[in-house]
Amino acid sequence: MLVEQALRSWVKSKDVKKLCKFFFSTYLTPSQERIVRAVAYDEHSRITICCMTRFGKSWAVSQGILLWILMNENKKLAIIAPTIEKTSIIRNYITSWISRSQYFVELLEMDRAGTERIRKEVSKKRMTWKNGIEMRTLSAEGTGEQLMGFGADKIIVDESCDIKYVVYQERISRMLGESANSTYVEIGNPWHRDNQFWNHWTDPTWHKVHIGFEEALKEGRISQEFVDEQRAMLTDRQFQVLYKAEFPETAEDALINWEWIDRASKQAPTGNYTEVIAGLDVAEMGNDLTVLTIGKKDKALNKYQVVHVESWGKTDLMPTIGRLLPILDRFQVGRITIDANGVGSGVYSRLDELHRDGRVKAKISPFKGGMSADNPRDKERHLNLKSQAYWHLRKLFEDDKIIIPAHRELLNQLSRMKYELTSSEKIRIRDP
DSSP states (O other): OHHHHHHHHHHHHTOHHHHHHHHHOOOOOHHHHHHHHHHHSOSOSEEEEEEOTTSOHHHHHHHHHHHHHHHOOSOEEEEEESSHHHHHHHHHHHHHHHHHOHHHHHHTTOSOOOHHHHHHHHTSSEEEOTTSOEEEEEEOOTTOGGGTTOOOSEEEESSGGGSOHHHIIIIIHHHGGGOTTOEEEEEEOOOOSSSHHHHHHTOTTSEEEEEOHHHHHHTTSSOHHHHHHHHHHSOHHHHHHHTSOOOOSSOTTBSSOHHHHHHHHHOOOOSOOOEEEEEEEOOOSTTOEEEEEEEEEETTTTEEEEEEEEEEEOOOHHHHHHHHHHHHHHTTOSEEEEEOSTTHHHHHHHHHHHHHTTSOOSEEEEEOTTSOOSSHHHHHHBSSHHHHHHHHHHHHHHTTOEEOOOOHHHHHHHHTOEEEEOTTSOEEEEOO
């Protein structure tokens, strides 16, 4: 009775240090305690955990998972990793903790508490606990097809940085619709910014747990000699990712450095922005969006300010025109450039016709990115007109010649643009 009263008191006060000591016979450092509490208690619906390598984050997360299972009932839990092999990391820790605690053995309704019996039970991709908790371990390999058909009240994603953005976008995020109060926890090393891990880390609405080597030193997890040894052996970039647990400023093949993008989104407009111009990219298929971007130009300073970004799903020609015309009038657009490839050619032709008839004031210009660059020097350097145009955009960011709104998807896509050199050493753009 006294034990049960103590447990209820610890659960209520969220004393994970005492709970872990009771159930798992482990002592938590303050940083490990933060991880366990973030996972065990649904104080935040969206959590991202970024720690130095070998800190024991999966070790701590597994304890948080078991405490969450203990304190909830009739809910679904999904543990996801980039590969089947990596799903076993947290699962093996869970096996180890269960074997130490009769409470969790009984919760699994096992007759015997043998380690092999427990291991066999936990190794299943689907487990149902006595309190109605269903736990699944799933792989996000490839296109994530194996995630289809599953939902969960709580999702734990390990090594988030190694999961493709499209898999998160089209598969994992959809799984959160299982419950109105669903919670999502992701863990990883910050290798690059071309993924959902970076998006969530920079989203002010997400709860962050960050643990670098400084905390590990204070808590006695590592020594200063070890840190110095690793710093001498690794590149600055590797040390930044693995031990500072910080995202590198930019990928080596990034078209536009994040520092430039961030700076452009925080600049205050200065200058005389008189010319109003717009760009339209028409949706091709599937989940693609038609995107209209409107900006103003200071001709004297050759400086730009993006003032409006609007997007909508794929629609037919006439509804697209119908939606576009009042926006062009509202912003008094003087010139609009349209991606005239594919379905965009129809939109361009119709707008050009309306311009010739005097019903559209804006000048209509086509853009065909696959064509050759428009001057001899750029033809030698760039694969096509698209590359030339994007390189010009890169230069605007680098030289602080453009101001953009803090539009999350715009910032995200700009940060994920990449370039490469062809066999003929011409620059080619790789879209997100």
